[in-house]
Amino acid sequence: MKKISHATAITCADHWLKDPVKKWVKQFFGLERVDFVTEHQPEIFLTTEKKEKITDIQQKITELAKDQGKELMIVVAHDGCDYGVVPVSERQAILAEAAQKAQRWGHNQRIIGLWLDEDNEPEMVYDSYSAQPEVWENAA
């Protein structure tokens, strides 16, 4: 498998989300650095917002991919975002959908949907590598 050397994460602006994401990326991919693109409730944004608005964030990701060869992109959602009473399982399903959508942008990146629970413990709810290993192998 192609080695991951750069990572970008789309997260809420909430500053406390960055450390657990960095820690997780270091643990799983051995990377010291993560670039963050912030968007309020990115999983909701990616699944419900108008195409023109999504294009902005898509361009940021594309530029990062071009500049630094971003191979890993993580869409982060977390417990504690103000959703009202939407259950966690449903929010995780939305996150998986958002990650799949980002995968279709086609930057040849591995896309992961990462959920942070109430204690900021990360849980992977989507991984494009598990979803389509052959695509990833061919890209290597």
Ligand SMILES: [Zn+2]
């Ligand atoms: Zn949030």
